[in-house]
Amino acid sequence: MFTARCILGTSAKYLTSLPAQRQQIKLQNRMSTSLRPLVEEAKGRGASMVFLPEAYDYIGSSREETLSLSESLTGDTISQYSQLARKLEVWLSLGGFHERGHNWESDRRIYNSHIIINDKGEIISVYRKSHLFDVELPEKGVSLKESAFTIPGPSLVSPVQTPIGKVGLGICYDLRFPELSLALQRQGADILTYPSAFTVATGAAHWEVLLRARAIETQCFVLAAAQVGRHHEKRSSYGHALAVDPWGEVLGDCGGEKPGMVLVEIDLEKVSSTRRNMPVQQHRRNTDFYQSLEKS
Numbered sequence: 579m580f581t582a583r584c585i586l587g588t589s590a591k592y593l594t595s596l597p598a599q600r601q602q603i604k605l606q607n608r609m610s611t612s613l614r615p616l617v618e619e620a621k622g623r624g625a626s627m628v629f630l631p632e633a634y635d636y637i638g639s640s641r642e643e644t645l646s647l648s649e650s651l652t653g654d655t656i657s658q659y660s661q662l663a664r665k666l667e668v669w670l671s672l673g674g675f676h677e678r679g680h681n682w683e684s685d686r687r688i689y690n691s692h693i694i695i696n697d698k699g700e701i702i703s704v705y706r707k708s709h710l711f712d713v714e715l716p717e718k719g720v721s722l723k724e725s726a727f728t729i730p731g732p733s734l735v736s737p738v739q740t741p742i743g744k745v746g747l748g749i750c751y752d753l754r755f756p757e758l759s760l761a762l763q764r765q766g767a768d769i770l771t772y773p774s775a776f777t778v779a780t781g782a783a784h785w786e787v788l789l790r791a792r793a794i795e796t797q798c799f800v801l802a803a804a805q806v807g808r809h810h811e812k813r814s815s816y817g818h819a820l821a822v823d824p825w826g827e828v829l830g831d832c833g834g835e836k837p838g839m840v841l842v843e844i845d846l847e848k849v850s851s852t853r854r855n856m857p858v859q860q861h862r863r864n865t866d867f868y869q870s871l872e873k874s
């Protein structure tokens with residue numbers, strides 16, 4: 579039996595609209611002013627892996643701001659986090675990094691990238707969000723067009739072996755596409771991760787139901803670090819970073835008020851016993867079975 583511990587971090591705003599000359603200063607302190615103490619505390623409490631939400635680096639108040647603050651994987655932000663991981667000997671899931679695209683100089687487009695860093699500070703995996711949140715809900719005051727600045731990721735990445743188990747990578751809106759979670763499960767994931775910045779309206783209606791459904795269907799742990807609180811006058815996030823076990827039970831919830839963390843035990847025996855007792859993956863019909871409907 580293998581037991582490990584991990585932490586989910588929620589965070590509020592890291593960077594809002596600041597006067598231009600202050601932005602550079604704030605940027606250099608981006609981590610030290612906000613997340614470093616959380617990660618240190620997590621390690622102090624025994625975490626072997628720490629999960630930070632989507633847009634843990636910043637949430638811009640305009641497309642221009644979001645783009646101008648973006649960096650590449652070799653920039654300061656990632657290098658600070660890899661130093662921290664190495665110093666604390668902790669694994670990190672950096673849930674959504676604003677990564678300059680490969681043709682940044684010509685197209686000024688970014689990826690929304692989920693990065694796994696190991697306890698030696700090395701980048702182990704990079705998954706680029708594949709479903710972009712272009713959604714208008716007029717009655718609920720939601721209007722976001724992620725594709726205006728983001729390139730959809732080209733592919734899924736194989737689950738990553740970590741000290742807490744095999745971790746499958748998704749980001750936020752990807753949560754709504756169960757075929758993605760099943761694909762990761764089929765490739766051996768024990769744990770699915772959906773670092774997020776859910777809107778308040780969609781979060782209140784769907785967040786917990788979706789996360790628990792993904793856990794129940796795949797019989798995986800689901801870990802979802804989440805942004806919480808008000809980022810700027812146009813944007814707030816629902817919060818409730820959640821950890822769910824393979825039976826669908828909520829193991830931890832960071833609440834919807836303020837930044838915080840929750841420590842959860844990942845006992846992989848729960849994955850095997852849940853799958854042994856109710857072997858839904860063995861009962862699954864193949865794709866031909868469903869295509870029979872299209873042929874009829």
Ligand SMILES: O=C(O)CNC(=O)[C@H](CS)NC(=O)CCC(=O)C(=O)O
Nearest residue numbers: 633711722724750751775776777780
């Ligand atoms: O904008 C950034 O800087 C970082 N990206 C995000 O916050 C993304 C795209 S706008 N947010 C979501 O996908 C919310 C999904 C959601 O709320 C739902 O599925 O209901």
